[in-house]
Amino acid sequence: MPLFYDTLGALSFMERLERNFITADRWRLLLDGLGTTLQVSFMAVILGIVLGVLLAFMRLSKARPLSFLSGAYIDIIRGTPLVVQLMIFYFVLLGPTTKLDKAIIAAIAFGCNSGAYVAEIVRGGILSVDHGQEEAGLSLGLTRAMTMQYIVLPQAFKNILPSLGNELIVLIKETSILGYIGVVDLARAGEQIRARTLDAFLPLIAVAVVYYVLVKFLSFLLLRLERRLRESDQR
Amino acid sequence: MISVEGLHKSFGELEVLRGVHTRVERGEKVVVIGPSGGGKSTFLRCLNLLEIPTSGAVLFDGIDITARNCNKPAIRRRMGMTFQHFNLFPHLTVMENMTLAPKKLGLMGKAEAAQEARELLERVGLPDKANEYPGRLSGGQKQRIAIVRSLMMKPEVMLFDEPTSSLDPEMVGEVLEVMKRLALQGMTMIVVTHEIGFAREVGDRVLFMDEGRILEEGPPDQIFSDPRQPRTRDFLNKVL
Ligand SMILES: Nc1ncnc2c1ncn2[C@@H]1O[C@H](COP(=O)(O)OP(=O)(O)O)[C@@H](O)[C@H]1O
Numbered sequence: 001m002p003l004f005y006d007t008l009g010a011l012s013f014m015e016r017l018e019r020n021f022i023t024a025d026r027w028r029l030l031l032d033g034l035g036t037t038l039q040v041s042f043m044a045v046i047l048g049i050v051l052g053v054l055l056a057f058m059r060l061s062k063a064r065p066l067s068f069l070s071g072a073y074i075d076i077i078r079g080t081p082l083v084v085q086l087m088i089f090y091f092v093l094l095g096p097t098t099k100l101d102k103a104i105i106a107a108i109a110f111g112c113n114s115g116a117y118v119a120e121i122v123r124g125g126i127l128s129v130d131h132g133q134e135e136a137g138l139s140l141g142l143t144r145a146m147t148m149q150y151i152v153l154p155q156a157f158k159n160i161l162p163s164l165g166n167e168l169i170v171l172i173k174e175t176s177i178l179g180y181i182g183v184v185d186l187a188r189a190g191e192q193i194r195a196r197t198l199d200a201f202l203p204l205i206a207v208a209v210v211y212y213v214l215v216k217f218l219s220f221l222l223l224r225l226e227r228r229l230r231e232s233d234q235r
Numbered sequence: 236m237i238s239v240e241g242l243h244k245s246f247g248e249l250e251v252l253r254g255v256h257t258r259v260e261r262g263e264k265v266v267v268i269g270p271s272g273g274g275k276s277t278f279l280r281c282l283n284l285l286e287i288p289t290s291g292a293v294l295f296d297g298i299d300i301t302a303r304n305c306n307k308p309a310i311r312r313r314m315g316m317t318f319q320h321f322n323l324f325p326h327l328t329v330m331e332n333m334t335l336a337p338k339k340l341g342l343m344g345k346a347e348a349a350q351e352a353r354e355l356l357e358r359v360g361l362p363d364k365a366n367e368y369p370g371r372l373s374g375g376q377k378q379r380i381a382i383v384r385s386l387m388m389k390p391e392v393m394l395f396d397e398p399t400s401s402l403d404p405e406m407v408g409e410v411l412e413v414m415k416r417l418a419l420q421g422m423t424m425i426v427v428t429h430e431i432g433f434a435r436e437v438g439d440r441v442l443f444m445d446e447g448r449i450l451e452e453g454p455p456d457q458i459f460s461d462p463r464q465p466r467t468r469d470f471l472n473k474v475l
């Protein structure tokens with residue numbers, strides 16, 4: 001093996017590319033890792049939004065215990081590192097007590113984390129809608145729920161779309177700590193290639209490029225959605 | 236029709252309404268005047284339960300609507316309200332603004348609501364604005380739309396909270412015109428305004444409100460020409 005190590009410097013760039021990505025179908029590692037990253041992120045985003053909206057309503061509710069509970073949850077999540085939360089979910093809460101797949105547990109952990117941030121975004125969005133809008137809705141005889149649904153939330157959603165998009169992007173990048181509980185995501189796949197080829201540069205740059213392209217692609221989609229929503233009210 | 240008895244409203248320590256008594260008959264046009272901060276808006280908002288009175292009663296056709304078990308949306312349906320800042324829904328077209336409530340509350344079908352909206356728009360001279368978004372309308376147009384949006388619910392009484400005070404002067408007339416026509420059709424109206432001309436022409440009775448009470452009330456001619464309270468006189472001197 002030491003011999004192998006020494007020869008690394010003597011390899012041409014093409015040979016290094018081949019060794020890192022082609023030999024033993026190593027590119028498949030990256031592709032599978034990307035798949036895992038996307039799956040976990042997708043589940044986490046859905047959970048995060050559902051939980052976030054729920055927490056935001058609790059936080060804004062007039063019922064003190066609900067508001068307090070939501071506030072405490074958000075406070076704890078925001079006050080502790082995500083890696084620690086992930087490990088607690090896996091090693092303490094769900095790992096020992098359930099037969100859930102690692103990736104599912106991770107998605108739950110990321111979703112619970114994201115929910116706290118989404119809650120703050122949604123809460124801010126609801127508060128950003130002029131109070132007069134709600135009063136106009138109520139004065140027409142609409143119920144509180146209808147006023148929320150047809151008047152406040154659509155306007156809030158438009159206001160928070162950029163922040164929600166940002167949260168989505170942050171979340172995807174944050175899943176790169178999946179390796180801590182042994183899930184082979186995109187980042188960990190790069191790490192595995194590095195360990196086998198003992199070449200740090202190419203696998204890590206490749207991983208970075210894939211994340212970057214993914215993020216750019218999502219930003220592009222979000223921007224288009226934003227523009228479409230803005231056109232609809234031609235202000 | 237509406238009977239207000241000993242109405243009090245406090246926001247924390249601040250006592251904004253300190254015992255308001257009055258009656259409004261069906262078809263009557265009541266104009267409320269008074270200095271800023273005197274509680275005029277709070278009074279109107281207590282009538283349709285946007286604010287819950289601290290104590291006192293508001294009887295609407297004999298029913299105490301401040302009772303805890305009263306169905307607020309059902310009461311509000313019978314009272315239209317327009318606001319100083321119009322509060323049109325910016326994400327909806329004029330047509331959607333107008334038809335949202337009657338449709339969602341199941342009072343009108345889609346076609347019926349659209350037909351009704353078109354007729355109302357015609358009456359306020361804005362038939363071509365149906366598919367426009369509020370952001371593209373002038374203040375006067377917005378307020379006219381806000382009025383007909385309320386009328387879609389076929390209310391029995393209309394509450395107006397300074398409907399012209401955020402408008403450029405040249406747009407005040409068109410909004411008052413719509414209100415005058417509404418008055419001629421027999422609508423019961425309670426109007427907070429500083430438009431003395433309108434009050435004289437349309438009002439049956441003027442209430443002067445200050446510091447949370449009705450300090451003086453009477454027919455417009457008497458209030459504007461011969462106010463009894465020094466406070467009313469001071470106020471009128473400032474606005475006239
Ligand atoms: N939601 C509220 N919370 C606290 N204070 C309020 C609220 N609404 C009105 N007030 C206060 O009540 C007083 C009367 O206000 P308002 O009824 O709007 O008077 P007006 O319409 O005659 O100018 C003001 O001092 C105002 O600051």
Ligand SMILES: [Mg+2]
Pocket residue numbers: 275276277397
């Ligand atoms: Mg006011």
